[in-house]
Amino acid sequence: MIELADVSVRSGDYLxxxxxxxxxxxxxxxxxxxxxxxxxxxxxxxxGLRRVxxxxxxxxxxxxxxxxxxxxxxxxxxxxLALFPTMTVQQHLEFAQRLQGASQAAMAACVRELAxxxxxxxxxxxxxxxxxxxxxxxxxxxxxxxxxxxxxxLDEPISALDAETRQSARLMLKNLNRQTGVTVLHVTHDRxxxxxxxxxxxxxxxxxxxxxxxxxxxxxx
Amino acid sequence: xxxxxxxxxxxxxGGRRGPIRDAVFFLVLGGLSSCFVLLIVLLxxxxxxxxxxxxxAAALRKxxxxxxxxxxxxxxxxxxxxxxxxxxxxxxxxxxxRFPGSRIVDVIVDIPIVxxxxxxxxxxxxxxxQPFPLTQFFGGGGAGANSAGLDxxxxxxxxxxxxxxxxxxxxxxxxxxxxxxxxxxFAVSCAFAVRTMRVTFDQINPRAEDVARTLGCTRGQAFLQxxxxxxxxxxxxxxxxxxxRALGEFGPILVFAxxxxxxxxxxxxxxxxxxxVGQLDAAVAxxxxxxxxxxxxxxxxxxxGAGMST
Numbered sequence: 001m002i003e004l005a006d007v008s009v010r011s012g013d014y015l016x017x018x019x020x021x022x023x024x025x026x027x028x029x030x031x032x033x034x035x036x037x038x039x040x041x042x043x044x045x046x047x048g049l050r051r052v053x054x055x056x057x058x059x060x061x062x063x064x065x066x067x068x069x070x071x072x073x074x075x076x077x078x079x080x081l082a083l084f085p086t087m088t089v090q091q092h093l094e095f096a097q098r099l100q101g102a103s104q105a106a107m108a109a110c111v112r113e114l115a116x117x118x119x120x121x122x123x124x125x126x127x128x129x130x131x132x133x134x135x136x137x138x139x140x141x142x143x144x145x146x147x148x149x150x151x152x153x154l155d156e157p158i159s160a161l162d163a164e165t166r167q168s169a170r171l172m173l174k175n176l177n178r179q180t181g182v183t184v185l186h187v188t189h190d191r192x193x194x195x196x197x198x199x200x201x202x203x204x205x206x207x208x209x210x211x212x213x214x215x216x217x218x219x220x221x
Numbered sequence: 222x223x224x225x226x227x228x229x230x231x232x233x234x235g236g237r238r239g240p241i242r243d244a245v246f247f248l249v250l251g252g253l254s255s256c257f258v259l260l261i262v263l264l265x266x267x268x269x270x271x272x273x274x275x276x277x278a279a280a281l282r283k284x285x286x287x288x289x290x291x292x293x294x295x296x297x298x299x300x301x302x303x304x305x306x307x308x309x310x311x312x313x314x315x316x317x318x319r320f321p322g323s324r325i326v327d328v329i330v331d332i333p334i335v336x337x338x339x340x341x342x343x344x345x346x347x348x349x350x351q352p353f354p355l356t357q358f359f360g361g362g363g364a365g366a367n368s369a370g371l372d373x374x375x376x377x378x379x380x381x382x383x384x385x386x387x388x389x390x391x392x393x394x395x396x397x398x399x400x401x402x403x404x405x406x407f408a409v410s411c412a413f414a415v416r417t418m419r420v421t422f423d424q425i426n427p428r429a430e431d432v433a434r435t436l437g438c439t440r441g442q443a444f445l446q447x448x449x450x451x452x453x454x455x456x457x458x459x460x461x462x463x464x465x466r467a468l469g470e471f472g473p474i475l476v477f478a479x480x481x482x483x484x485x486x487x488x489x490x491x492x493x494x495x496x497x498v499g500q501l502d503a504a505v506a507x508x509x510x511x512x513x514x515x516x517x518x519x520x521x522x523x524x525x526g527a528g529m530s531t
Contacts, residue, residue, distance in 0.1 A: 049431050069434040076435040082428040086450040099437035147436050 001025045002046070002151050002183060007055035011041040018055070021202050025060070025150075028177045028184045030194040033204030039187045040079070042204070043153045046185070047074040060150060075144030075152040075182075079159070081136055083128040089139050090124040096147035114142040117179065118172070134165040138172070145180065154186045158193065170196055265512065272505045280506030285482045286491055290510070292399060293487040297467040300406035304414035304463035305456055312418025312459075313444060317427060333412040338472025341408055345477040349387075349396050352380025401478035402485055406467035413466050414459040421455025422448065458525050465518040468511065 007019045016038045023029040033039050044050040046057055048069035057065045064072050084092060093114050097107045115121040118138040123131065128139060137157060144152060158169045174197055177184050186197060194201045272280075280286060315327055333341060372379045388394040395401050429451075430443040438446065471489040474480075480490035488511050495504035 044431075047435050049434065068439075069431075070437045070439060072435070074435060076432055078428050078432065080426065080428060082426055082432045084429055084433075084447055084451075095433070096436040099442070143432075143436070 001058075001060055002185065003056075003058040003061075004042075004046070005056045005058065007042075007045060007057060008053040009038070009041055009045040009050055010053055011038060011050070014038060014041070016041060016045075019204075020055075023183060023185060023200055023202075025183055026177075026181050027199045028174065028186065028197055029200040029202060030198035031185060031187045031202045031204065032189060032191070032194055035189060037204050037206065039204055040155055043076065043155055043185070043187060046151075047076045047153055048072050049076075073147065073150045075147055075149035077137075077140045077144050077152070077154050077157055079155040079157075081140040083131075083136060083140060083143075085127075085129060087128065088124065089120060089126055089128065089131075089142075092128070092139050092143040093124075093146050095143060100147070110146055114145060117145075117176070118142050133161050134169060137161070137169060141176070145176075145182070149182060151183045151185065154184060156188055157186065159188065159190065173197060268505055268509055268512070272502055272509070276502040277506045277509065280495075280500075280503040281510065283503065285486065286503065286507060288483050289486045289488050289491040289507075292402070292485075293468065293489075296399065296402045296406055296487060297464050299403045300410050300467040301414075301460045301464040303403070303407050304411040304467075305418075305460045307411055308414035308418045308459055308463075309449075309452070309456060311415050312420075313422050313448065315415070315419050316422035317430075330412055330415045333409045334416075338409070338470070339476055342405060342473035342476025345401075345405060345408065345473060346396065349384040349477075350378075350382060352378050352382050356381035396477065397479045397481065397485060399478070399485055402474050402487055405473035405477045406470045408473060409470055410463035410466040414463045417459040417462055418452070418455055421452050421459070425451045454525055458522060461518055461522055461525070465515060468514060468518075 001022065001024055003022045004019050008015065008017045009019075010016075019042060031039055031042070041050060045052050048064070048067060048071075052065050055065075056063050059072060059074070069076075084095070087095070090111055093111045094107050097110050102110070111124070112121075115124060118141060120135065120138050120142060123135060123139070128136060131139065141157075154173070157173065158166045161169055170193065173184070173186070176182070186193065188194060311330070315323065315330070336344075384394070384396055393400060395404065425448055430438075430440075430447050433443040433447045434440065469489060471493065474485070474487060474490060475493070478485040480486055480494055482494070486494060488507055491507045492504050492511075495501075495507065
């Protein structure tokens, strides 16, 4: 379970204040809000890339607010995917395992499993420069899942895909959530994504006081 | 005449005038641009016409020129390696982090680029021979300073002096020796390397390092495993620019290392020494050799640039 309790984060001159919500373990939560309201900033705070000024971030009941990103077991897929240009697809899938000191056999098994799950077995030896949008997205997902995260943060994962690929990507994300049991927090501004994917829908909105707040817009948060 | 027809007439008139206007533009552009290109070509042609291949070969056979060539290769390479070694972390620091004083550090790094070369040499000389402030009052092992500010037991200036420490503690005398050549070259070439590395890291997506940190990397691992492999062309470019910059360095070397034959003479000081004894043929031969080396470096940089753009 992920819980934010009265979290305040600064992004430049912009301040997100008093954000609170909960997402149950294994749920697929969709976080919506208009462009520029601070959705990415909030994700960065959850995974430890941005300092939380006030409040607490709890993961499975444990307060991880001051933990380093490496210690949180949170997978993060940014909007631009941020693949490693000098590595092959296989090296992407092995990256987290290598850092955890996994054996060659364990690493190979992990790569095989993820390649099958994400249907990227034929891409393993390729570099990432020539991949299509959909392929690159699956590689980024595999890289994040290889660390066996308790929570997966997806920042507009399918907004850059064409309509046809988007539909299959939605299906893949939902299946991924069901098969791996990983809790997902998916940021989007597309209402269709929220309706088709979300068990829980959260809305970041500016209150009349000027503060940005998270409200439950559907499902059981 | 209706507005539409008037507009059409203007377009048609402009259409006829267009090629003439373009020709004038290209004439001015070509005329101004060719001034500089012509100057460089004329300079090289003048050098080439001044000497003969026999005189060139004879000058290059001189033992002092050969020693200068060897020392140049050694010191330029050392300065370039040191520059890249320092510039890579510094460029990364300036590119990725805003910390108190980062703007000041940014300005300080550029000082050697704008400083007159002789001033840089003089500053190095003072740094290595001026007692550090207040150190004459704190130990130092001497018997105290006399009224002239000299240590009573050694006769040297009292206080902690960098040159003395380098010589006594590390066994490496610097001033007027070859390490001074390396240091003088490094002081300038490193500034160019830092600029290159900063631009290199600016062009690398920092989010990839962020993702690496969520996957279990420390900041150091993210730098070494994600950012650095992407920066290899920048590192090569920084090394090459540093090497070329070190090759052309003259002022700080002359002041800080001197121009002693077979000891601190490098190619740039060879030109000066040969000129000062009236050996114009040798001076021109060394100059041409430096031109060839510079062209080789430029071709290598162009090749690197072409690789980056593809």
